Amino acid sequence: MISEEDELSNEEKIDLICSLLLQAPPGEFRNVFEDLRILICDDHLMRNEAAQVSANHTKKNFTPVSIRGDDSLVTRHNDLGGNRFFDPQIKLSFRFDHLSRRADKILLYHVVRKDTAELWRETLNVALESYVKKHFHSGTCRVYxxxxxxxxxxxxxxxxxxxxxxxxxxxxxxxxxxVTPPNTQVTGSISVQLHYFKKANLHFTATNTIEVSMCLINRAQFALDFEKLIEGEDNKLQTGLLKSLQILSDEVWSVFRRQLPVTRTAICWNKLLTY
Known part of the structure; x- marks a missing residue:
C-alpha cells in the first residue's frame, strides 16, 4: 500500500503526465494516455493537463486526418486557433479534437488568393503528392x-x-x-523514429538537415527539380540509416566484457527454463 507521504502532489503528477506524454512515439499517444489515466486515477486532471500536450504532440508530428475523403494534415503551419485548421489544397477548414484525433465541423475556407504564389503552391503540392504516393506506404504531404x-x-x-x-x-x-525569383535558398529537416516493442523495447531516432540553393523561374520545372531534391535526400538518409544500424549491431556485441555467441535470432526463454 502507498502511504500518504508517498502520494504524489498534483504538481508532481502534472510534471509526470506532461513528460511521459511528450515522449510518446507517434501513433502511440492514445495508448500512453490511457495507461497514465489508469495509473493517475484522476480523469479531470488527466484531461485538463493532457489537452495542451496533446495539441503540441499532434502538430509537431504532422498528424494525418481524413477530410471528406481527402488526406490532410494537422500542423502548426495551418493552425487557425481554437482547434481549427485549414487545408489550402481542398480549400476547407475543420475542427480537430487532439485527444480523440477526430475532425468535424468542416467549413469552406474562403481566404485563398488566386495569384502567382498560389499557382506555384498548387503545382508544387501536386508534384509532391505524387512523390509521396510512390514512395510511402502511408503518407501525406501539404504545401502551405x-x-x-x-x-x-x-x-x-x-x-x-x-x-x-x-x-x-x-x-x-x-x-x-x-518565394524570391530567380533563386531561392531551401532549408529542410528530415527525422525518423522507430519503436520496436515485441521482445525488446527499442527506440531509434535519426535527423538530418539540408541547405541548398535552387533556381526559381519556371514553376513546373521547379516542382520537378524539388521532387528530385527530396528523393535524393530521402534516399541518402535511408542508405545511411541502414549502414548505421548494421555498424551499431556489430559494435554492441563487441563491447561486452565477456564475449557471447552471436546467433542474430530471438532466444526462447521458456525452453531455457526447462533445461
Missing part, C-alpha cells in the same frame, strides 16, 4: 503558403508512417523556401 513582413514563402510538410502490432515507424520532413 506563409508570409513574413509581406514576403511570401512556402512550408512543405511530409509525413509517412507504418503502425503495426509490435512496432511503429514514422518519417517526417519539413522544408522552407522563400
Amino acid at each position: 503558403r506563409k508570409s513574413l513582413r509581406g514576403s511570401p514563402f512556402f512550408v512543405i510538410c511530409i509525413e509517412g508512417h507504418q503502425y503495426k502490432k509490435f512496432w511503429n515507424a514514422f518519417w517526417k520532413s519539413e522544408w522552407i523556401l522563400p
Whole structure:
C-alpha cells in the first residue's frame, strides 16, 4: 500500500503526465494516455493537463486526418486557433479534437488568393503528392503558403508512417523556401523514429538537415527539380540509416566484457527454463 507521504502532489503528477506524454512515439499517444489515466486515477486532471500536450504532440508530428475523403494534415503551419485548421489544397477548414484525433465541423475556407504564389503552391503540392504516393506506404504531404513582413514563402510538410502490432515507424520532413525569383535558398529537416516493442523495447531516432540553393523561374520545372531534391535526400538518409544500424549491431556485441555467441535470432526463454 502507498502511504500518504508517498502520494504524489498534483504538481508532481502534472510534471509526470506532461513528460511521459511528450515522449510518446507517434501513433502511440492514445495508448500512453490511457495507461497514465489508469495509473493517475484522476480523469479531470488527466484531461485538463493532457489537452495542451496533446495539441503540441499532434502538430509537431504532422498528424494525418481524413477530410471528406481527402488526406490532410494537422500542423502548426495551418493552425487557425481554437482547434481549427485549414487545408489550402481542398480549400476547407475543420475542427480537430487532439485527444480523440477526430475532425468535424468542416467549413469552406474562403481566404485563398488566386495569384502567382498560389499557382506555384498548387503545382508544387501536386508534384509532391505524387512523390509521396510512390514512395510511402502511408503518407501525406501539404504545401502551405506563409508570409513574413509581406514576403511570401512556402512550408512543405511530409509525413509517412507504418503502425503495426509490435512496432511503429514514422518519417517526417519539413522544408522552407522563400518565394524570391530567380533563386531561392531551401532549408529542410528530415527525422525518423522507430519503436520496436515485441521482445525488446527499442527506440531509434535519426535527423538530418539540408541547405541548398535552387533556381526559381519556371514553376513546373521547379516542382520537378524539388521532387528530385527530396528523393535524393530521402534516399541518402535511408542508405545511411541502414549502414548505421548494421555498424551499431556489430559494435554492441563487441563491447561486452565477456564475449557471447552471436546467433542474430530471438532466444526462447521458456525452453531455457526447462533445461
